[in-house]
Amino acid sequence: MASTLAHASNARTTPPTPPASPTAPTPPASGPYATHDVTNQPPPLTPYDASDDVALLEGLHREGAGWAEEDVRRLGARAGSDQAQEWAELANRHEPELRTHDRYGHRVDEVDFHPAWHHLIGTAVAEGLAGAPWADERPGAHVARTAGGLVWGHTDAGHGCPTSMTYAAVPALRAQPELAAVYEPLLTGRVYEPGLRAPAAKAGLLAGMGMTEKQGGSDVRTNTTTAAPTAEPGVYTLRGHKWFTSAPMCDLFLVLAQAPGGLTCFLVPRVLPDGTRNAFRIQRLKDKLGNRSNASCEPEFDGTVAWAVGPEGRGVRTIIEMVNCTRLDCVMMSAALMRKTLVEAGHHTRHRRAFGALLADQPLMRNVLADLALESEAATTLTLRLAGAADRAVRGGPRAPEEAAFRRIATAVGKYWVTKRGPAFTAEALECLGGNGYVEESGMPRHYREAPLLSIWEGSGNVNALDVLRALEREPGAAEALFAELALARGADTRLDAAVPRLRQGLGEASPVGARRLVELMALTLQASLLVRHAPSAVADAFCATRLGGDWGHSFGTLPDTAGLGAILGRALPDFG
Template structure:
């Protein structure tokens, strides 16, 4: 490393003011020092394959030749996913394909992948007070977080679909999330909650008139200011508390009405509230009339800070780029959303949307890790052949490809149902969305951790080190099963919907009937499901929901995927021809066709 003379430091300090802030000066010093010791022809971001780089100089840098290591995956196109593009067109959003493809290229770019890595590596930091001792309760994020957020909001992955009159706008957003999910999952939390807040807020039309145009904006404007002074807003939610978790009816946060109609003050705490730098939050609290939903802004209309005391940030297993906190309310001003005592019914509209996004993000993680595994096995040789040509590895990759396609296809079907339900008021699709989203939330998010673990193993020891990126994805996967209702909560919700909600069971079986006669194993499984529903109990809820998810995925693949994909899925997931681990496809599986569709180059 080089050193700097006094004259060099002075010269840096005398540069124009825009270049003299501490961060830029530190960056300049660091890069210039690195340049003094860097071999000619190399840059810090040189991502070319080793064969294309200038030769290493002799001497202290020449230790050994690096061979049999894959080149960097980036840049790649995250939208090169046949199942995704077919689903996009089938569910009514073919008009968005060019935008999805463009976003896919951005997601797979070296720059966006670097943003994701840096945002995860440099997590958020809580600042409770400013330098003068004033309470501010702010969270600082790495610049890469803001780059990701700005792109996500601009591409319509937050509230934009609610302001888009085109049929399929919600499908287009979901497809965008499936490709942008190849970057960082953490920043998807505030965009998801912003998207989900809009239908819940519509329960209070006067508030929706003020906030909805800002929540559906494509402008990302960080920083705490009066909401109406900003060009775009982000929304969060605060439901769970220490003593109850998912049992929100045990919440103790109290809401006291003020002299102004519709305005309350809150006192209490929340246990998990993510993205605390959002502008507004939908919060559950106990009003005189029962558990109710409230809108809580971080900054009040007069520009003063609302009481939103962040006690600490959670030290989480994954999702590290995103801040999750424990806020305390003490005289916090809030506006009632919906009627008193109807808080769960009001906020459930938000939960339905965020549950879909949990399915979407799990499917995105599956696809991302499958692409990583496929890339590695295409460029890594062992025992005289490429890994991708080894029979057992091909079985593993093909089995993962089946799971990924089933998850993606179901995700887009759910998005299509949501679009048709909220736009045209389609009652059949509304009922199907209600039951199928809970089913998908349970099953796809449950499959995520096992899937990412298997994909990581395809890279061997290389996948177990942080710089591969695979550990980040592996840590992320379990979260999606926990958030917005754990597995038990969703399984019981499915049973409740099938038994109590008019039209839910009928809508599910009407969907399954569209594939009747196409595969005997699927027909038999549907019969088992119908016969078993009458005796279903909470103790066996997971068995019922698992079977429901598998027959639903199988029915979609039988109708829309090539026969090689549908046959292998039905054989292994419904016909008893597969094992419990991935990579147990029967010898009859058309692996070449499956891999050629999912991972071109491996067939």
């Protein structure tokens, strides 16, 4: 037995020598990575030109800002650079962090950002994507800003939130001229100066807004934050809790609160004119689906000093101009995301082979890409038309009343529809990359998570659809302005001509239960009219056949066999020409 155990022990500790094999393979001379040769993968997209978009450049000229083409092209090249794309990735990987107290225990309520965030927003401000158009006397300045946003939006959407709110705060602040005189020159400048200091001590300011509360959301009339008058005229103290306030590092905030005379708009600076910190207690940062480079928070007001903007009880009326501006930016950023993901999908399919051919040469993939290209061009064209209407409305002149009426209804329509199309669009573009697109490092998941925000911010789908009905009912000339726009394309396409009477009938029968259906028809008819007038026949015909004529499936990639896929793709993606 002992001998047997000893033999077993030796067997365990001394493995047998394998027999020599005269046919054993010789290790490859190429080293340890011989099994990992990378083939059939696309090269990096960067550097690329985000402004290489015919529809965008044509719209820039058509809407009166052709003078800005050189700047837009320069910014587009920068947006597609290795550096800017890396900034976007880093700003989202290293999310903002809240510091409630300093090392000594003092309450500071500051948010720290990665340097990449500061590079992104600093570039945006310097390029006039914040409040600059309000100080620019050139016709088309608001269009130029929107075009700049369409190309710089190829980087990161998060920093677009504070630049958008800064842009939108200026017209609202003008309801209180003495406040506008102090703050507007700093909001419209092109200097980004981070850090909390007295506003007058800085070379440039950013503005945010705090409207919604936990019990009401978009129903701001249910706000419970109170505003108590002080002995100083126009100065109040606020007490309450806001539910969703983005970009808490901004210098100023427009806030809604209940004054003795009703819901009122107030200006709340983070730092008071004497340099002391205002009471702006950040309870927490939101853990969001997307938009993660941007901080969104719940601030608490307790004795917070605020200045009234506009009369008591007129808070909603005061901020309506702000809403028009931020809704335009929701449309703009959705269009930018569409274009960015279309470019990514086109690049991938131009270099990836499957089943013996490039993906870009396979008929069904071409159908998908062409369908996406139609949607992208329609969104971009509508965005720039809305920007043109905004520019002409705020500048005055003979067309101002009609453009203001068109802007009022068309911006709400565009906000509803273009932002609704964004998530489905980005999902389809992601799928063009297959498994590569589902991997975080491709960037496509970030774009996909970003898309739903834009249909929620500034009112979800129902809020915007019902707002269109409200505009039709209460705004003189809104419907007439829309039909005047559609009439410019009369006779150019039979499907469009047939849709206009259907739309007119729908307006006559409008009801809340059918609001989405009506607004969808308004959006498609408006986009079709713009493409019929301004896009090549292949683009306009395919759009009208599918979106208005019913020759379409329930997903992207269902264009009819008669669609001019080559012409559509060659216009949208130059490499496909």
